Structure formats: structure tokens, C-alpha cells
Amino acid sequence: MSKISAPRSNREFIEACVKAGDAVRIKQEVDWENEAGAIVRRACELGAAAPFMEKIKDYPGFSYFGAPLSTYRRMAISLGMDPASSLPEIGKEYLKRTNSEPIAPVLVDRKDAPCKENILLGADVDLCKLPVPLVHDGDGGRYVGTWHAVVTKHPVRGDVNWGMYRQMMFDGRTMSGAVFPFSDLGKQLSEYYLPRGLSCPFATAIGLSPLAAMAACAPSPIPEPELVGMLSGEPARLVKCETNDLEVPADAEIIIEGEICPDYKVEEGPFGEYTGYRTSPRDFRVTFRVNCITYRNNATMTISNMGVPQDEGQLLRSFSLGLELEKLLRSQGIPITGVYMHPRSTHHMMIVGVKPTYAGIAQQIAQLAFGSKLGPWFHMVMVVDDQTDIYNWDEVYHAFCTRCHPANGIHIYKNTTGTPLYPYATPHERKYSIGSKVLFDCLWPVDWDKTNDVPTTVSFKNVYPQDIQDRVLANWTAYGYPQTK
Amino acid sequence: MNQWEVFVMDMSELAEGKDLALSIRTLNPGHHKYTYKHVRCQVSSNLDQHPDRLQVRMGRGQLSAAKFSIKVIEEIQRMPAKYA
Ligand SMILES: Cc1cc2nc3c(=O)[nH]c(=O)nc-3n(C[C@H](O)[C@H](O)[C@H](O)COP(=O)(O)O)c2cc1C
Ligand SMILES: [Mn+2]
Numbered sequence: 001m002s003k004i005s006a007p008r009s010n011r012e013f014i015e016a017c018v019k020a021g022d023a024v025r026i027k028q029e030v031d032w033e034n035e036a037g038a039i040v041r042r043a044c045e046l047g048a049a050a051p052f053m054e055k056i057k058d059y060p061g062f063s064y065f066g067a068p069l070s071t072y073r074r075m076a077i078s079l080g081m082d083p084a085s086s087l088p089e090i091g092k093e094y095l096k097r098t099n100s101e102p103i104a105p106v107l108v109d110r111k112d113a114p115c116k117e118n119i120l121l122g123a124d125v126d127l128c129k130l131p132v133p134l135v136h137d138g139d140g141g142r143y144v145g146t147w148h149a150v151v152t153k154h155p156v157r158g159d160v161n162w163g164m165y166r167q168m169m170f171d172g173r174t175m176s177g178a179v180f181p182f183s184d185l186g187k188q189l190s191e192y193y194l195p196r197g198l199s200c201p202f203a204t205a206i207g208l209s210p211l212a213a214m215a216a217c218a219p220s221p222i223p224e225p226e227l228v229g230m231l232s233g234e235p236a237r238l239v240k241c242e243t244n245d246l247e248v249p250a251d252a253e254i255i256i257e258g259e260i261c262p263d264y265k266v267e268e269g270p271f272g273e274y275t276g277y278r279t280s281p282r283d284f285r286v287t288f289r290v291n292c293i294t295y296r297n298n299a300t301m302t303i304s305n306m307g308v309p310q311d312e313g314q315l316l317r318s319f320s321l322g323l324e325l326e327k328l329l330r331s332q333g334i335p336i337t338g339v340y341m342h343p344r345s346t347h348h349m350m351i352v353g354v355k356p357t358y359a360g361i362a363q364q365i366a367q368l369a370f371g372s373k374l375g376p377w378f379h380m381v382m383v384v385d386d387q388t389d390i391y392n393w394d395e396v397y398h399a400f401c402t403r404c405h406p407a408n409g410i411h412i413y414k415n416t417t418g419t420p421l422y423p424y425a426t427p428h429e430r431k432y433s434i435g436s437k438v439l440f441d442c443l444w445p446v447d448w449d450k451t452n453d454v455p456t457t458v459s460f461k462n463v464y465p466q467d468i469q470d471r472v473l474a475n476w477t478a479y480g481y482p483q484t485k
Numbered sequence: 486m487n488q489w490e491v492f493v494m495d496m497s498e499l500a501e502g503k504d505l506a507l508s509i510r511t512l513n514p515g516h517h518k519y520t521y522k523h524v525r526c527q528v529s530s531n532l533d534q535h536p537d538r539l540q541v542r543m544g545r546g547q548l549s550a551a552k553f554s555i556k557v558i559e560e561i562q563r564m565p566a567k568y569a
Contacts, residue, residue, distance in 0.1 A: 058515070129516070137546075140492060140546070141510070141519055170521050171520045171522070172520060261565075264565055266508070270546050278545045
């Protein structure tokens, strides 16, 4: 395998982004209350460079890095690729690396772990000592975790999970978070800790290397510490926590250690969400009690600001959800050409291209996708044939509007798993995470006669003999048209 | 005078002249701005009634035009003692 040279820490990533013109250093003081959030939001909406805010009001010595992976250029940089790489190229690389051999993490000594440079214990523990931002005006609180990993371990099976689950500061020692019951952490809690009334040790790592963050929000079955190794081509460097036996990325900027309370809940939300709305109601959610904070000198807090497209919630999640679904469908031998989720769909629509070689193939795809671990995160599947470019929305939209039979091609699945975040869902559905799904089958039915029943696509490429096409192309400028590609 | 803020789904949650249990967050400037306390308190739409001020946000963060005065009677500890 050729050597991968991806940024190994948030600091290396910022440097690489600045060098490529994909991050700006903001020297003037920025307020943690709304101003930083507003800068990140505007950068996302413009597709602009990521803001590296070096001076924060009330918090000398700390900085912010916002919108880390909200453009494909920064995604390419995070993978150590040419920033100009196309989306299909980036996708191909992600598939190659995540299909390679797992690379186990290594444990380093605490003296080699920058995240241990400052340690707050006991009465010194206070989240307000960190520049926790008010990301959007009107949010239910200042959010500690918007671009981070919550590290936990299954006490019996021992498997480690890193997941990006938002965390709000309730008070200086308490956070509450949206850990959905179908997530890996949600299942750990409901399977083991909650029925036994035991508190679950956790560690939140903030300011991760971009690939560690990518792993924490990728719905992959591979344990995240190994997934980071595969993505970056070298073992992740971990270090033991101070107050529990979890292991955290040694190069992270900030680590928050503590326990998840099985018998105590505080309010969380509302918060700006990946759909582009504040949808999920304020509720009593999973509650984290903080026992220790460690951080690097001059620590940088990372901020993702979710709202209307496009931010990491749409761009990165559409990318990794789409590719993980592609792996799932290929693992079942389905003759797909690819899977694409357009970021503007806020990863709600999965577009699949397939060679329609047998009946019911679109339903097979939809049932696998909706029935998978990833299913709760999207509610529309659109299946087009292998002649349609899934990345070209104009082509997909044309196929949808012409081939999808209103009575036969639209299949609705009711009472599926949902989330409280779906803007279209009724208040009742949001409260109980009840979903529903729809398949748009845009394939010609296999029982139509190919010659007489299936319509012929009328296009320059499809209806004219090759010699005519060649002649028209050769004479195009002679006819008086400007040259086209 | 302290400034506080509360989230409600419905204004009826802020009945006047009764002891209420509310999670309120401080709007006083400084490092601890926006941190919560769970308190027993009384509120009034008469701004001169109680020593502190309370502003109100609705379920999705919308700021209400209504303004209240508030008296914090005591902090209520909901958290089990073992986490203290
Ligand atoms: C910025 C950002 C915020 C997220 N917040 C949450 C959240 O609050 N709760 C949640 O369950 N998933 C959230 N997700 C999605 C999870 O990170 C994602 O589902 C991940 O795969 C969870 O890991 P798991 O599959 O190990 O549970 C978020 C993703 C991103 C990019
Ligand atoms: Mn996981």
C-alpha cells in the first residue's frame, strides 16, 4: 500500500488547511457567545474557508477551529489527498482504506500525550473554564460537544465505541446529550448499565485529528479506534484516562472524563440540527457527570455549527452514510453502480444506481438499507438504473419524474425507527422516535417487453447513428456554435 | 439584580403567586453565563415584585416578549448525593 500522509492531529490539519487556503486565521478577539457560532455558520453557508479563531473573549490562551469538514476540499486534505480531488475520487479512497486490514491502536505513555499538559481534578473541575460556545442564539445551552468523540467501553464484551453525540453544558460539572437509543452508546446503556443501575464511565475527546472525528461519526461496524488506523494508514495513539480505564486519543486538545448517570437526568436542547432546523424538543436526556478535565497548552476547541446546508452534518454524513450503505449492498452481491446521498438532502435521500437484472431489486435495496443500523438516519430511497449518473441530480430527477409509477413505483413503510429530529414528523412521532420510509422505484419493470414496452430515451447520444454524431460534433463550430467541452 | 432565563412550552408553566420548581439559567455576564440551577421560586409579571429578572424562551428557542421578576427561594438538589 502506498504511504498515506494524512494530518495526525487537529493542529496538523489546521496547518494543512491554512497552507491550501482552506482555513483563515482570525486574529481579532471573537466572542464565545454567538459571534464564533455566527462566523462558523456563515462560513458553512458560503462554502468558505474554515475559521481558526485565535483569540476568544474571556478565555485567553484558547482558540476555536470551526467547520472542520464542511467542504470536499477539507475532506480531501483530511485524508492526505489533493484538495482538488473530486467527490467520486474521495469516495473511492474512503472505500479502499476502510476495506483494508484493521490497524490496532497503540497505547502511549502519559508523558508523550499532549492532552495531559493541564489536569483539573476535584474542586478545580469546572466546564466553564473551557471556552464552551453558545453556538446558535436560542439554543438550550452552551454546547461542549459539537465536533468530538464520546468514548465508552462495553464492560463485558470490551468493545470500544467512539461516537459523536452532542453534549450541552448544564452546569460546570454536568452535561446532557442526545444519545439515541439505536446508537452504539444508546444500546450499551440500555443493554447493560441502565438495567443494573450502574454508572457508565465515559471520556469526551475534543479537537481530534480530522480522521478520528470522521470515524466517530461514520456508521461503520468497525470499532472506531481501528477505523481511524485504517483511514490514516497508521495506528491511532491512545493514552489512559486519569479517573477511569478508558483510552483516549493522546493528541486531542481537550479530554473530559466522567460517568453517565443511570438515575439522574437533566434537560437538553433545543439545538440547531443537521436538518437545518431546531426540531427535537427540549427533553430530559442522557446525563454526564464530569470528574476530570485535561487539556493541551493553548488548546483549540472544535466547533461544528449545524443548520441549513452545508456543514459536517450534511456533507460528511452524506458521504460516509452513502459509502457505508454501498458496502452493505455490495456485501449482499447486489449489482449496484454506486450510492450517493446529496448533501442538500441532509442525508435523507439515498440514491442508488443498479443494473435491474431481476424483479423486485429496488425493494430488496430499500429493505436492506432501511433495515440496517443506518436506517434511522434517512427515510427516502430512490433507485435508478445503471445508465443514470447518480451524482447528476438533473439526470436522477428526470428519471424520477418520468419512470416512477405513482401507484406501482412508490412504496411506503410505516412504523419504522425514526429520530426526534425529523422536521416532517408529527409531534407524537418525534416524542417516541417513530419513523416512516418511502422507496421511489425509478426502474423499468423487468416484465415489460424490452423492445415494445420500454420507452426509448430520446437523446443525442442514444438515437443518432455514430457517424452522424461524429459529423455533427466535428462541424459544431463550423455551424456557428462556440466550442464546447 | 440577577438576570435569569427559563425555557417553557406554554406560559401557563409560569403561574404567578405560587411556588414553582424551574430549571433557570443565569444571564449574568462572565464565565458561568448560561449555566443552570434547579430552583424553587416565585415569579410575577410585576417587575417590581421580586428582586431578580426572568426572561422566557419557548420550546424552539424563540424569545418571548413577556418579562417577569423572580425570587429564588432555594436551590433544589435533584441529583443523587453520590454524584456530588
Ligand atoms: C456534528 C455531528 C453531530 C452529531 N450529533 C449526534 C447526536 O447528538 N446524537 C446521535 O445519536 N448522533 C449524532 N450524530 C451522528 C453520529 O455521530 C453517528 O450516527 C455515529 O455513527 C454514531 O456512532 P455509532 O454508530 O457508533 O452509534 C452526529 C453527527 C455529526 C457529524
Ligand atoms: Mn460505533
